Amino acid sequence: xxxxxxxxxxxxxxxxxxxxxxxxxxxxxxxxxxxxxxxxxxxxxxxxxxxxxxxxxxxxxxxxxxxxxxxxxxxxxxxxxxxxxxxxxxxxxxxxxxxxxxxxxxxxxxxxxxxxxxxxxxxxxxxxxxxxxxxxxxxxxxxxxxxxxxxxxxxxxxxxxxxxxxxxxxxxxxxxxx
Numbered sequence: 001x002x003x004x005x006x007x008x009x010x011x012x013x014x015x016x017x018x019x020x021x022x023x024x025x026x027x028x029x030x031x032x033x034x035x036x037x038x039x040x041x042x043x044x045x046x047x048x049x050x051x052x053x054x055x056x057x058x059x060x061x062x063x064x065x066x067x068x069x070x071x072x073x074x075x076x077x078x079x080x081x082x083x084x085x086x087x088x089x090x091x092x093x094x095x096x097x098x099x100x101x102x103x104x105x106x107x108x109x110x111x112x113x114x115x116x117x118x119x120x121x122x123x124x125x126x127x128x129x130x131x132x133x134x135x136x137x138x139x140x141x142x143x144x145x146x147x148x149x150x151x152x153x154x155x156x157x158x159x160x161x162x163x164x165x166x167x168x169x170x171x172x173x174x175x176x177x178x
Contacts (some may be wrong), residue, residue: 001028001162003096004062004086006054008035008077012070013042014148015100019066022155025171026163029065033057035080043070054082064162065090069101069121069147078106086111091141096161098143100154104128107142118144152177 003023007016016032032126034040034050041047064073065086066154069075077083087110090097099107104120105127107113116139117130125131135150136143137151145154160168 001064002062003028003030003064003066003158003162004057005030005066005068006033006035006057006077006080006083007042007048007050007068008054008073008080009040009078010070010072011040011042011068011073012101012148013044013046013048015068015070015154016042016048017150019058019068019100019155019158022152022159022171022174022175023066025174026159026167028159028162031057032064036077036082043073054080057082057086059086059089062095064096064098064158066158067097067099067103067106069099069103074102074106077103078109080152084110094141096143096158098145098154098158100145100151101147104144105161107144112142114170116140116142118142119146120144121147 014044020030032050033052033054036055091112101121136145
């Protein structure tokens, strides 16, 4: 499994690092392309060096796309034509598309949440069609979550979807997450 986790300028650090860490603990390859370049600053001014640039990503090389929030990170994701195209293509092909915090609004903007229950960072509900007040929602090939405090739950849901319940359970135990 190869998962793409783009870090856009203004990304949410807790969400980004948690997703990558948890996926890698499960043996899932998580690649972090930066947007716009390979040095990206998070919403709390943490600078991170990514493995590649979004513009260098070959879409067919990945099995899933995970978008993290942060402001203005999720807005910057929505401004990327490549990211928006990938969301539509992955969804059409039945690949996993996941988003946390403000990033579910990007999925809504890409048109893939029209008939899907989803959750989003509190206060952004008006930007998604069928908002629900839940930590994590898994519906079809889409996973959404609320924010930094739900990042482990979100990441474990992704692991379960990609690698199965046993793998998610093993990582949960490693993390001593209850």
